[in-house]
């Protein structure tokens with residue numbers, strides 16, 4: 001295990017030679033704990049409607065100029081079939097917090113995907129009421145992703161001005177999801193204005209405290225249509241503010257692996273957005289073991305603009321698939337088979 005002072009030491013480390021040691025350790029723990037397989041999870045962004053005003057996210061209700069879409073059940077089912085045909089073990093359904101996605105409608109869709117494809121189903125639909133979450137679990141959904149974004153209570157409130165709850169309520173909801181039988185995933189953004197080294201160290205300890213099955217972390221990327229993108233929320237003093245950089249993100253990926261050896265950790269699209277040429281590979285070389293290729297039909301993809309300049313915006317699903325496959329094999333890693341559930 002890794003303790004808080006060691007985490008803090010690595011977070012502020014800048015010497016490339018010393019950081020090689022962190023990358024090496026994270027890669028060794030990754031290999032020993034979850035092996036060389038890279039699991040592919042097909043991501044379908046099923047709706048960009050959202051009732052929330054999260055200060056960082058470009059699809060919040062305040063973004064009035066954004067055209068909204070909600071995919072039809074057959075369109076989503078077609079994406080799931082495509083995921084199965086590519087050999088992916090999991091389909092991830094993500095959206096804004098959209099109450100146009102009804103409890104029964106989604107339960108029916110989950111049942112149809114499970115019956116037709118047998119894929120593991122991951123949901124990432126925001127803070128839905130417990131009755132919805134329970135119904136979807138009964139319908140066969142396997143996993144739920146809900147990042148807590150920051151463990152600092154004051155910063156959490158500042159970036160979620162309209163959420164009724166506190167960060168402690170979101171952590172409680174994650175625990176409840178686990179009781180319902182879901183595998184649970186969470187994570188944070190790196191470099192939100194106001195995020196300090198101390199709070200980021202606490203975030204990583206929180207991953208371990210929750211015993212997360214999945215951990216997703218990515219750099220904060222400012223979106224001009226949001227409060228944070230317009231610079232309305234103050235950064236921390238310079239010596240305490242975490243930068244939203246690529247390097248900082250790799251450190252958190254590596255530290256998440258050391259803190260939670262058996263978690264499934266994706267090399268995220270936000271990372272690839274900062275470094276299209278090799279961000280995915282560097283994430284995989286420094287602790288990650290999952291990639292989430294985008295299967296959203298191209299006509300909707302640009303509208304799911306949680307942040308600008310998202311990697312692979314125009315590529316068809318089949319192009320992403322071929323590109324990622326090649327990158328993984330070139331690294332000497334294997335393509336995961338089956339659902340890729342968390343191993344204990």
Ligand code: SAH
Pocket residue numbers: 056057058094095096097124125126127145146147149188189218219220221222223270306307
């Ligand atoms: N509505 C769902 C899904 C949100 S999108 C939910 O709230 O859980 C998934 C993740 O994208 C968010 O949890 C957040 O961590 C990340 N994200 C949103 N806006 C971002 C931005 N501007 N830069 C980087 N990551 C962002």
